[in-house]
Amino acid sequence: MSFHIGLGQGLKAAAVAVAFGGALLSQAHAGPTLDAIQQRGVIKVGVGTSPGFFAPDSAGKWQGFFVDFGRALAVTVFNDPNKVEFTSSSPQQRLPALQAGEFDILLSGVTQTITRAFKLGFHFGPVLFYDGQGLLVNKSLGVEKAADLDGATIGVQSGTTGELNIADFFRKTGKKYTPVVIEDSKEFVAALESGRVDALTQDSSDLAIRRSLLAKPDDFIVLPERLSKEPLVPAVRAGDDRWLEIVNWTIYATIQAEEFGITQGNVDEFLKSEDPAIKRFLGVDTSLGEAIGLDPKFAYNIIKAVGNYGEIFDRNIGLKTPVGFERGYNELWTKGGLIYSPPFR
């Protein structure tokens, strides 16, 4: 049982030193969070527990979509995907825990909202996963989009915002529906399987997991529309801009790699590419890395260790996994999705 009292003064002093020195010295100076990470030699990441997104395997090692981005961060900072520690945190306590300094970053599926930005003093990184309320329906209904569900019976779980969102949606479209409020989580799925309701509504990532647990998952489909916006983002404490930028550009690197078509498997071949943008990106041309004070090959290292955004997605929650999630909004902007990286230059 360790006590770390007295660290605060040191951190404050470091922050002051950075504030004064930052303008004069080169970019290499870190803020309080990054300082603490470098001193500790490991990044502390808060996660949740949900299949595909973050779950322990049989050896007690964390696996999942968000977990892989935690490893990517460790590559950027330490060039070692294992210098990261994941701690599970319940939804009620994860934000206070981040505030109290228990984590350097939350990769636990936090939804970005204006209240959280202004009132709680957090900064958010790029959207890792566009979630939103969806509809899980029986394929035999022949329904292809939510608007087809005229007169349907829809199961909603009590005590969720899903109840209000679905009401809004049908009021807006002018179609009719019958809500069935279901308390119990198990009964929620059973109602769909038994045909008591035509569809279930809930966050679509949650629906995908529930679908995978059905006896015949292939008979059911999560409709493409989203009735609410739930952008899941990494969250950090305010006050360390450089740490936030490292988070941002680590994630952008996985996205940009996918856009370039660079994968874990072919990244070495791309080292020979003559495209100046790719040369800059992979650090063959070292000028970019030198200018920003990171290892010029940080993007190469990330792709080599965890793969690009699409690979991380497919490996953990994609269609070939039990969770079976379509890319949908989480497809690259070049393919009609919302996943977009600013330029690396």
Next chain:
Amino acid sequence: MSALRAPSVLDRSPFLKATIGSRGNIAISLTVLALAAVSLPPILRWLLLDAVWVGTAETCKTSSGACWAFIGEKLKFITLGFYPQDLEFRAYGAIGLLLGLVATSASPRCWGRGLVIAWIVGLLGAIWLLGGGGPLSVVPTEKWGGLPVTLLLSFGSFILAFPLAIVLALARRSKLGGIRLYAVTLIEVVRGVPFIAILYASTLLFPLMLPAGAAIDKFARAGFALSIFVAAYLAEIVRAGLQAVPKGQSEAAASLGLTHWQTLRLVVLPQALKQVIAPIVNLAVGIFQDTTLVAIIGMFDLLNAARAAATDQLWLGFYAEAYVFAAIVYFVFCFAAARYSLWLERHLRSP
């Protein structure tokens, strides 16, 4: 003259008398049998007959029975949580140490000052084995999990709570109003608040009161919160025991020239505690199960590790098996404690 009725089989067997001794009893017996006939076959089919004992998640999905192969695969994770598996022997050592202490404490012959010292040394030893330090590599408490956490939290909090509970119980009987008021307030406030609220306060509010950057380990915070919770309940049990000791005992001790504290330590407390062993074991069983609530603050005790095991993509959704397994482990511990308490009551009945 109606002859004395020959003693029937029913008189000789209390079991038969209870089951078929009267019409009412026969009706009850038949109902119970009918219920068992309806409910047992599907349960047994799921638990044993259709169950998959070895194989992968794929083999399990083809069967309608329980997937015990899942427990086989996840046994280590459920037992140890995120504890580094290459250091597992240290976690097993801690489990062995704690269970050994309990086994030793079970025998009244071992009760004494030595046992108190053994517990303090044993608990510190278990913490050292788990956490490391010195020659052992350090394992932060966030990585502790499974059975060692459940045992350490429940036993550790009990040991920490015991002295505090005795002080609180004595303070509540004190003639000094200030001390009494303090004890009554603490006991009643803690008993009036659910354990979850105390846990939340310890993990969410307490760190905000500390100076920025300072942190006290989450495990320690949860342990202290649990100790205070246990102490409040235990204090009331001890107070009941104190009240059951006749006043003549302390008067006799005083007339022998014992001081107030000697009277307390040598005469009153031993008798008081002996009276309340059964309720103390009862409380211990309750606290052992209450430790599962630490899951809400993100700690992986046995139950939470079992639940998390079922979120693995490769073994997705075997929640029923995970919970049944955890239930069996908890049952074994609690049932043993209950039987022990019964035995102890009989053993100590002699004055």
